[in-house]
Amino acid sequence: ETGVTQTPRHLVMGMTNKKSLKCEQHLGHNAMYWYKQSAKKPLELMFVYNFKEQTENNSVPSRFSPECPNSSHLFLHLHTLQPEDSALYLCASSQEGQPDYEQYFGPGTRLTVT
Amino acid sequence: QKEVEQDPGPLSVPEGAIVSLNCTYSNSAFQYFMWYRQYSRKGPELLMYTYSSGNKEDGRFTAQVDKSSKYISLFIRDSQPSDSATYLCAMRGTSGTYKYIFGTGTRLKVLA
Numbered sequence: 001e002t003g004v005t006q007t008p009r010h011l012v013m014g015m016t017n018k019k020s021l022k023c024e025q026h027l028g029h030n031a032m033y034w035y036k037q038s039a040k041k042p043l044e045l046m047f048v049y050n051f052k053e054q055t056e057n058n059s060v061p062s063r064f065s066p067e068c069p070n071s072s073h074l075f076l077h078l079h080t081l082q083p084e085d086s087a088l089y090l091c092a093s094s095q096e097g098q099p100d101y102e103q104y105f106g107p108g109t110r111l112t113v114t
Numbered sequence: 115q116k117e118v119e120q121d122p123g124p125l126s127v128p129e130g131a132i133v134s135l136n137c138t139y140s141n142s143a144f145q146y147f148m149w150y151r152q153y154s155r156k157g158p159e160l161l162m163y164t165y166s167s168g169n170k171e172d173g174r175f176t177a178q179v180d181k182s183s184k185y186i187s188l189f190i191r192d193s194q195p196s197d198s199a200t201y202l203c204a205m206r207g208t209s210g211t212y213k214y215i216f217g218t219g220t221r222l223k224v225l226a
Binding site for chain 1: 116118122148150155156157158159160163202204213214215216217218219
């Protein structure tokens with residue numbers, strides 16, 4: 001595996017379900033991110049982890065719960081979601097601490113909440 | 115006012131045309147400017163990355179930054195149907211921020 005991988009690629013869940021999204025980066029980076037992408041809207045940053053510590057929580061509802069057990073893996077735990085949470089959820093990683101750093105994205109998980 | 119403005123398109127051009135994609139921004143602290151390409155149902159892929167003002171060329175792609183006008187551009191020469199995608203601009207400042215600010219993306223269609 002190379003780059004940033006995400007599983008599952010597609011997920012349909014009911015409003016009462018609990019599910020988790022997984023992200024893994026194979027780039028040796030030390031920072032990981034969750035973004036939400038909805039139609040006709042800019043990418044919305046949800047969470048940032050740097051060296052496994054959460055450094056940003058962008059006013060995300062508590063029904064989204066991130067977990068970063070190490071610098072290569074990132075999870076997004078989902079429970080009691082709403083239909084408006086249907087979107088593409090993107091994971092990204094970067095190497096913080098460099099004067100210029102770039103974010104590399106995974107393919108995303110297409111989430112549909114019914 | 116949004117921090118980053120980008121025309122959503124769609125922009126349709128014939129194959130071989132020169133394409134110009136643009137973003138304007140309001141925050142003068144932005145120093146790093148990126149262009150991402152996103153194919154349908156895929157994640158964004160980094161295309162071009164520039165620091166401060168000036169031009170950067172990579173094959174058929176040229177990124178241009180005009181900080182005095184707070185305006186960035188991506189030019190695609192000899193456009194191909196395979197260039198059909200959504201192009202996202204992104205930018206950030208320098209001081210300890212992880213936060214990229216993205217445009218909404220411009221959908222480009224190159225017609226064969």
